Amino acid sequence: MTRASKTTATILLTFCVLWSLPGAAWSQQGPPPEAQEQLSDPEVSVVLEGRQRSRFRLAMPALQVEGGLGPQVRSAAEQLEETLRTDLDRSGVFDVQGPMQLSVLTLTGSDDRDFELYRSLRNELLLRALVRQDQGRLILEGRVYDLASGKVVLGKRYRGDPAIARRIAHTFADEIILYFSGRQGLALTSIAFASDRSSFKEVYLMDSDGANQRPITAHKSISMSPEWNPNGRELAYVSYYSGSPSIYLVDLTSGRKTPVITTGSLNISPSFSPDGKQMAFARSIGNGNAEIFICNRDGSNLQQLTHSSGIDTNPAWSPNKREIAFTSSRTGSPQIYIMDAEGANLRRVTFEGNYNDGAAWSPDGTRIVYASRRTGSFDVAVADVVTLESRLLTNGGGSNETPSFSPDGHKILFTQKRTTRNGTTTQIFVMDATGGNRQQLTTQGNNSAPVWSGFKN
Secondary structure, eight states: OHHHHHHHTTOEEEOOOOSOOOSTTSOSOOOOTTHHHHTTSTTSOOOOOGGGSOOEEEEOOOOEEOSOOOHHHHHHHHHHHHHHHHHHHHTSSEEEEOHHHHTTOOOOSOHHHHHHHHHHTTOOEEEEEEEEEETTEEEEEEEEEETTTTEEEEEEEEEEOGGGHHHHHHHHHHHHHHHHHSSOOSTTOEEEEEEOTTSSBEEEEEETTSOSOEESOOOSSBEEEEEEOTTSSEEEEEEOTTSSOEEEEEETTTOOEEEEEOSSSOEEEEEEOTTSSEEEEEEEOTTSOEEEEEEETTSOSOEEOOOOSSOEEEEEEOTTSSEEEEEEOTTSSOEEEEEETTSOSOEEOOOSSSEEEEEEEOTTSSEEEEEEESSSSEEEEEEETTTOOEEESOOOSSEEEEEEEOTTSSEEEEEEEEEETTEEEEEEEEEETTSOSOEEOOOSSOEEEEEEOOOOO
16 A cells, blocks of 8 residues: 555564663563573463463553653654554454553562562563654564563564554554464554545545545545455455446555446446456346456456346455355345356355345355345344354344455454434444454444455565
């Protein structure tokens, strides 16, 4: 993306383990010089027990400050601290105790005693972070301690312009999450979505926590249904800019928009293949019926995959590239089907509900998430593509639609349309893949069709 590309050269991420950090703000009882070797000591071990492992309990007191900070750096430091704490808390890996919860402790300045106090609140880990300023640059130095042994298990130093404080925080958070969970964090990922907040429906991006929402298109028309190229550098989307709905590509670095499929009366719901070389989409043919097509990324080599009397739409390429899920009304009510990427071996995968639509694959290819109408409104459902067992993840509160998985498979985005005193509003939410911990990400205008980027390379 534009912001990311500009900051790559600006931020210096020195991913090194810190054993001797300068400044009186740090305890004088830091690890000895040979501590790097002691990381392999059996005393300092992190046991990962898969789904049976509860969250790590992490104490995160307020950032410490070394020396004076100018107004810009101080503001950036506050933003960094809030972002880092939020990223860790939202990760599903940690239960974070911040300054408010830790205020009941009377710290002494002695690590032996203070670590015991942190443990008294059932914490297992301690994150200490120091911020200082050097020639207008913000420097973050962080250590994670194992409170049982009192030893540092992870240390990092970051240096960058104050304007990228959030990116520094996201980077550190993802490093911590990776170390303790063995999986990549979501803090540096992005979410594409459609919004009408500018009086026109345009494509927007936001950070994974809902911050930094900004427009990507400015067609002053209807632009919707964004879809990430797996390379993370471009989006496909549908726009009425040329009159009828057509498929465009936008390069996120340059902002350049390129038409891909513009002929015909209807071209909608693009989906990239996992290698980014092809797209599947729905297209209206001569009789006005929508069918599933595929083409190369540039629109060449157009091929029709489905031939039914029903409406076929919303294709979604599987992670292994061998299958495509899509919605079809060929048996009457709209249901989810899966076919081979060549159009053969068709099978129906949803049977509960009178309207099922908008399938999105889990990253491991074992599940699909979709919108299912089983009573009066839509709810988010998930189905196993082998056993076909399905269950609802939401239960009312509005019409819950257009779900999609995070790249780690642990979160699901969706939109909720509900009626308020001021009328009808559609907003984007995120929840755990089990349906819990629901949080609203958008508030301005009406927002829809959220889709998560892949991990940053």
